[in-house]
Amino acid sequence: MFPSFYISHGSPMLALDAGKAGLAWQALVADLPKPKAILMVSAHWGSLRPAVGAASQPETIHDFGGFPAALFELQYPAPGAPWLAEKVAAVLEAAGLPVAIHPSRGLDHGAWVPLRVMYPDADVPVVQLSIQPRQGPEHHYRLGQALAGLQQEGVMIIGSGSLTHNLYEVMGDITEGDPRVPAYVPAFQAWMNEKLLxxxxxxxxxxxxxxxxxxxxxxxDEHLLPIFVVMGVAQGGKVERSHSGITGGVLAMDVYRWQD
Structure with missing residues (x-):
């Protein structure tokens, strides 16, 4: 059965140079067989009720602005998995969570930026499931609980967000250990790590x-909500933190892996 992951995806610029975070993303899958498909829950697709993308060939969405032209030229041509979209919709409906199927939804940068590092050949089918920004952690934990059996069918489930995410305070190229990093960032990281473990x-x-x-x-809430989905999927499985960097002074780049 495949492990499940929560990835802090950072700036879209990591698609050009993923650095230490990219090494952590690569390590997550280095010892795993290739999954049949990936179900990605990204902070960058929000909807009033759960929605699942069912495109057979999802487009690469460049959902950002103000970055170099080279970033907008990148493509991640992974196939979709309409069969998985239908399966996700069915299990959520059975759990009393009405679902919309989106026939043409592409992959936003919360999905394709880490995936192009993890699976650079874009040869694993990918389906996205939306978050509901107007609903809180308990709702997303329930979503995850309903999805829990999918790993046994060869599906890898990934939540993609940011362990801390305050864009009002981003301070350029400032990383962990710099005295200018606000104290709340490592404090929040430490609290989350303690409670998760x-x-x-x-x-x-x-x-x-x-x-x-x-x-x-x-x-x-939106950049933390995917972690609650993965927590629900894991249902108390063993968790470990595999990366805990900071970028931009205030964006915690923590990566977690859950394994039964």
Whole structure:
């Protein structure tokens, strides 16, 4: 059965030079067989109710601006998996979670930036599942619980966001260990790591009240919501942190792997 992952995908510029984060992404799959398909839950596709992309050949969405032309020229031509889209819709509907099937949805940068490092040949089919920004951690944890059997069918499930995500405070090329990194960033990282390793689901679902400066680490929820989906998928499986860098001074790049 495939492990599940939460990846902090960082700036779209990592598609040109993924650095230490890219090495961590590569290591996640280095010892694994190729999955039958990947189900990607990205922070960059939000909808009122769950939606799943069913395109047979998803386009590469360049959902950003102000970056070099070379970034907009990149393509990630992975095939889609309409069969998986139908399966995801069926299991969520059975769990009382109505789903919309999107026939032409492409892959946003939260999906294709890490995937082009993990699977550079773009030869693994990919399906995206949306998040619901107006709903909180418990809803997304329930989504994950409903999806839990898919790994046994050769499906790899990845949540893609950012462990901290406050774009109002981004400070250029400042990384971990720099004294200019605000104290709340490593404090939030440490709290999340402690609770994840302890499998303290109740505390994690209540992170906005319990985690240090949670509203500063996440002015809005969307970049953390994918981790709750993966937590639901894992259902208490063994978790390890495989990367914990910081970029831009305030964007925690933590990567987690869950394995039964």
């Amino acid at each position: 302890a499998n303290d689901i109740n505390a994690l679902l209540d992170y906005r009240r319990q985690a240090p400066e949670a509203s500063r680490a996440h002015p809005t």
